[in-house]
Amino acid sequence: MTVTFADLGVNDRLVRALTAAGITAPFPIQADTLPDTLRGRDVLGRGKTGSGKTLAFSIPMVARLSETASRSRTPNRPRGLILAPTRELATQIAATLEPLVLASNLRVTTIFGGVSQNRQVTALDRGVDIVVACPGRLEDLMKQRHVFLDEVEITVLDEADHMADLGFLPGVTRILKATPSQGQRLLFSATLDNGVDKLVKQFLSNPVQHSVDEENSPVAAMTHHIFEVGGADAKKVLVQRLASGEGRRILFMRTKHQARKLARQLTEAGIPSVDLHGNLSQAARDRNLAAFSAGDARVLVATDVAARGVHVDNVELVVHVDPPAEHKAYLHRSGRTARAGSAGDVVTVVLPEQRRDVAVLLRKAKIDAAPQRVTVDTPAVAELVGPLAAYVAPAPKEPAPAPKTRGPRTGGGQRSGQPRTGQQPRSRSSRGGHAGNSGRRGGRPTSARSESAGYRG
Structure with a gap:
């Protein structure tokens, strides 16, 4: 017999909101944790990426706070707090919460850096x-006395192991100390290393632990392929072919520069692509993710900033164009496909000098995939790519502004080279080789924008 959200104790209002969003049956981590979280227990949840952790903590938070939603809100004093390591993950958690809070007469806001704090301060006020x-930004606003955490009833720490990897644990510790010790606390993490276990011991009271898979285990619905190529030129051709299919795909690069460069090259080749990396402003990140989610761009070229927290439905293929440095990054990058029960493929492109390092990486990640020597014409490549998508002409580059013409001088002596009275001065654009700045590079092509990214938790 299939367990329902109602069977687990979720109230009718939230069940209706979930059903309206197309979510009718809980995933294992939700089914395991909800009975305890809804009773107010502290919970330590461990599950692989894409396993449904966001709803596992969103449902009990909204259910608990909705019980007292009728009381007036206190400015600058939230009652629920969710900590996330990246802006993208924070944004997507808020998107998952949105239908639940609307159904429960609650309000949610996001706080992160990279944007002006004015909107965040206004929402808190x-x-x-x-x-x-x-x-980082939350601590800034705490120091400025724009937010106080002394009325927080339930705190969630999501992707705690990634917080540790990014060096956030000292700040997280200070934030958790500012919340009431008697409040409910939920911690979700794929692993318990790098100090995460210390957070559990210090801040969770007699927690119930739920693990829905082995630590660092790969996703069963994910198929891994190791494609070896003869050199850089063969790699470039192969990557373009892997990007040229009809479905969504994410290509991972090591550096921001290479991610930006590859997105531009693919777009110019008729494959609409956007980039995602740390050099982009928050507005550009949001715009590019929205374009990718809406289908205006079929390919997202990213650095490891997108390895966690970015969820777009129906990503068919993840390509490690540059293999990552360590096995946890491989698993989290790969986890952008085969999410929430869907299937997906992962390709690692390997140059001859990378064979040994990649073999070690895959062994640590517990991935069993035999390397294949391929070219762009290998049947295994064609089968993986599927039907090629239609060519999409890149948007025209914006022309550079026309140079100003130099007018005649007035007063003073005449310089050498200045036109005599009665002569028309020559414009710079009439001098050979500079007309229209044709030798300069234009702006990077961009894909059409979308109003909504359509994220799911």
Whole structure:
């Protein structure tokens, strides 16, 4: 017999909101944790990426806070706090919460860096029930006395191991100390290393632990392929072919420069692509993710900033164009496909000098995939790519502004080279080789923008 959300104790209002969003049956980590979280227990949840952790903590938070939603909100004092390591993850958690809070007459806001704090301060001043925050900006606003955590009833720490990897644990510790010790605390993490276990011991009270898979285990619905190529030129051709199919795909690069360069090259080749990396402003990140989610761009070229927290439905293929440095990054990059029960493929492109390092990486990640020597014409490549998508002409580059012409001088003596009275001065554009700045590079092509990224938790 299939377990339902109602069977687990979720109230009718939230069940209706979930059903309206197309979510009718819980995933294992939700089914395991909800009975305890809804009773107010502290919970330590461990599950692989894409296993449904966001709803596992969103449902009990909204259910608990909705019980007292009728009382007036206190400005600058939220009652629910969710900490996330990246802006993208914070944004997507808030998107998952949105239908639940709307159904429960609650308010949620996000707090993270990279954007002006004015909107965040205004929302806090008006009063919000739930704050989804990255630690750095939240601490800044705490120091400025724009937010106080002394009324927080339930705190969630998501992707705790990634917080540790990024060096956020000292800030997270200070934030958790600012919340009431008697409040409910939920911690979700793929692993318990790098100090995460210390957070559990210090801040969770007699927690119930739920693990729905072995630590660092790969996703069963994910198929891994190791494609070896003869050199850099063969790699370039292969990567373009892997990007040229009809479905969504994410290509991972090591550096920001290479991610930006590859997105531009693919777009110019008729494959609409956007980039995602740390050099982009928050507005550019949001715009590019929205274009990718809406289908205006079929390919997302990213650095490891997208390895966690970015969820777009129906990503068919992940390509490690540059193999990552360590096995956890491989698993989290790969986890952008085969999410929430869907299937997906992962390709690692390997140059001859990378064979040994990649073999070690895969062994640590517990991936069993035999390397294949391929070219762009290998049947295994064609089968993976599927039907090629239609060519899409890149948007025209914006022309550079026309140079100003130099007018005649007035007064003073005449310089050498200045036109005599009665002569028309020559414009710079009439001098050979500079007309229209044709030798300069234009702006990077961009894909059409979308109003909504359509994220799912």
